[in-house]
Amino acid sequence: MLLPRIWAPARIAASTSSVSIVPCSRVLDTLRVARGSAASPTLSFARHASHQSQGRANGAKQGPGKRLGAKKTGGQYVIPGNIIFKQRGTDWFAGENCKMGRDHCVYAVESGYVRYYRDPMKHPKRQYIGIVFDKSETLPYPPNAARRRKLNMLAVRRDPEPATLEGQVVVGDLQVGDGTGSVTSIRETIRDDHVLRGKKGYAFREANWSIGRAGERSDVQVKKFVPGDRWTAWQRSKARKDANAEKRKLRNAQKASKPKRKR
Structure with missing residues (x-):
């Protein structure tokens, strides 16, 4: 593959020098003759790109959708950990009893009902998502009002203590x-x-x-638990496996009895 590239500088060296060059089929002989001439030829090699640059082949790929948007509607009941809104950026901010994840999703930290609202006293342009404990409540709460917290406790009515x-x-x-x-x-x-x-x-x-x-x-009366009683544990496990096997048989029988649809 290098022979056609070497012949061109060899011809130039032969024309400028008095040394006669005998054509040969070997690359080393040609280089030896060219080196002995007055004007030594220089070999230049071009490296071509092995990967296509720019164009549509290396553009962005069409990946699956990220399912962004509202996951819970206003007034819907949620429990701690439920994601209420998924977003890119901060179109919605976390309000009462809510927090924001590192991917900007807003999730609940208390059990209650979802509220989408604005709070001009806090920020005039931001939109907030909060949780209220009673369905009749609204957000935001009045100014200088005590912030309601559930603290994961139930309110229990206490009777007045009798006089001792x-x-x-x-x-x-x-x-x-x-x-x-x-x-x-x-x-x-x-x-x-x-x-x-x-x-x-x-x-x-x-x-x-x-x-x-x-x-x-x-x-x-409940049977007392005895640690290490493998016989009772094996009996319960066997009974549970037999019940599951019976359920599978019933399901398979129901599927087999259904008429097949003609395509």
Whole structure:
């Protein structure tokens, strides 16, 4: 491949010098003869691009959409961690009981209802997303009003404490003596059941303490757990596997009984 490039400088050297050049088929002989001449030829090589530059081949690729936009509507119930709005940039800012992620998504940090609003007192042009605890509330809150926080606690109504007599000792809910020499009495703590309300897709259950109290009142006996009892564990595992196998058989039988559609 180098032979055609070498012949041209060799011809120039032969024309300018008195040394006669005998054509040969070897590249080394040609270089040896050219080196001995007065004007030594210089070889120039051009490096061609091996990759296409510019043009449409190296442009931006059409990737999948990032599913940006609103994920929860105004008035919809959310729980902590739910993403409310995904965006590029800060078209919407995090307001009450919300925070902003590093990709500018706005998510909830408390359970409540979504509100899209503006706060001219805070910033005249910004749009905010917040969470309220009651569905009838609106944002923003009035100026100088106390900021509402849920603190993950339930409001429990407390009865007024009874007046204590002389010689009476009260420890928590346990009353030891009442000053008249009667038997020690224990008064039961009265709690109002918290009414749980939710939308579709969210399930609520009764508190663990109320489930335990109901079990104690109905005298439910539970088999005591024995650590290391592998026989009982194997029996439960086998029963669970048999039940799952039976469900699969029923599903397959229902699928087989359905008539196939003609294409």
